[in-house]
Structure formats: structure tokens, C-alpha cells
Amino acid sequence: MLTLEGLHHVALICSDYDRSRAFYVDLLGLRVVAETYRAARQSWKLDLELPDGARVELFTFPGAPARPSRxxxxxxxxxxxxxxxxxxxxxxxxxxxxxxxxxxxxxxxxxxxxxxxxxxxxxxxxxxx
Missing domain, CATH: 3.10.180.10 (2,3-Dihydroxybiphenyl 1,2-Dioxygenase, domain 1)
Known part of the structure; x- marks a missing residue:
């Protein structure tokens, strides 16, 4: 039987890395765990953590399409x-x-x-x- 223990992370793709980093870190107060620029993908990956240990991962990808609706x-x-x-x-x-x-x-x-x-x-x- 599969036993899930909790939520580890949610991954989000953002359009403007600096703006999203400021929003999630400076405004919402998530703790930076790791920040990595992946040159081969021209992509940032920012690992953030909430006080309960759950994580949010922010990514950038060149040319990512916009969300179709909200x-x-x-x-x-x-x-x-x-x-x-x-x-x-x-x-x-x-x-x-x-x-x-x-x-x-x-x-x-x-x-x-x-x-x-x-x-x-x-x-x-x-x-x-």
C-alpha cells in the first residue's frame, strides 16, 4: 500500500524571476533553501520553504506560455x-x-x-x- 506522508513541494513557473523572488521571499516571507541558475536551460530554480517544511519551487523557462485563464x-x-x-x-x-x-x-x-x-x-x- 502507498502511504503518503505529506506535501513536499509545489513547483511554479514564473515570467519574471526577480519580481517573483521578491514576492515570495520579501513579501510572503518564505525562506530561501537554494538558488540555482541552470545555464544549459537558461533557467533559474529557487527552492523556498514554509515554516512547516513544505516547499515552493520557482522556475523560469524562456518562452513559457501564459496561463490560459484564472x-x-x-x-x-x-x-x-x-x-x-x-x-x-x-x-x-x-x-x-x-x-x-x-x-x-x-x-x-x-x-x-x-x-x-x-x-x-x-x-x-x-x-x-
Missing amino acids: PEALGLRHLAFRVADVTAAKQWLEAQGVAVEEIRIDALTGKRFTFFADPDELPLELYER
């Missing part, structure tokens, strides 16, 4: 981050100039959540623990 394109719908207080997180992001949707209640769990976007318009969610 958020109902096939593939990853959104990336959700767990927070203690959705209201406080929303207010902090807005103070940093990030547009954040109104807080909603998950009808299935009763938990509060909201959405915002990364520099490439990838939908990101804040989900209250």
Missing part, C-alpha cells in the same frame, strides 16, 4: 497557505499594496478564506487554520 484552466487551480488569522493576513497584504478578495466562509468546513494573486496572476489562497 482559475478554471486544467491543472493547478490555486495554491493555499494556512494562516492563523485570515483578517490580519488580508490587512497586512493590503497594506503592502496587494489586492485581496473579500473573506468568505467555506460552506463545507466553516473556515474563513480569501484569495489574492502572485505576480503572474496565479491564484493564491489564505485559509484559516
Whole structure:
């Protein structure tokens, strides 16, 4: 039997490495684990870590196509981050100039959540623990 132990990482392809690096590291506070330029691929790979050990990998690839629509394109719908207080997180992001949707209640769990976007318009969610 297969026993999954948790989520190791989510990989994202970004259009502007410096802008996305600043967003995920400086704004969201993810810790840099490794930063590698792969000359043969003309590509950056940035390994980031959240406090619980889950990782986000940022990649660049020359000529990567844009995401076709938000958020109902096939593939990853959104990336959700767990927070203690959705209201406080929303207010902090807005103070940093990030547009954040109104807080909603998950009808299935009763938990509060909201959405915002990364520099490439990838939908990101804040989900209250």
C-alpha cells in the first residue's frame, strides 16, 4: 500500500524571476533553501520553504506560455497557505499594496478564506487554520 506522508513541494513557473523572488521571499516571507541558475536551460530554480517544511519551487523557462485563464484552466487551480488569522493576513497584504478578495466562509468546513494573486496572476489562497 502507498502511504503518503505529506506535501513536499509545489513547483511554479514564473515570467519574471526577480519580481517573483521578491514576492515570495520579501513579501510572503518564505525562506530561501537554494538558488540555482541552470545555464544549459537558461533557467533559474529557487527552492523556498514554509515554516512547516513544505516547499515552493520557482522556475523560469524562456518562452513559457501564459496561463490560459484564472482559475478554471486544467491543472493547478490555486495554491493555499494556512494562516492563523485570515483578517490580519488580508490587512497586512493590503497594506503592502496587494489586492485581496473579500473573506468568505467555506460552506463545507466553516473556515474563513480569501484569495489574492502572485505576480503572474496565479491564484493564491489564505485559509484559516
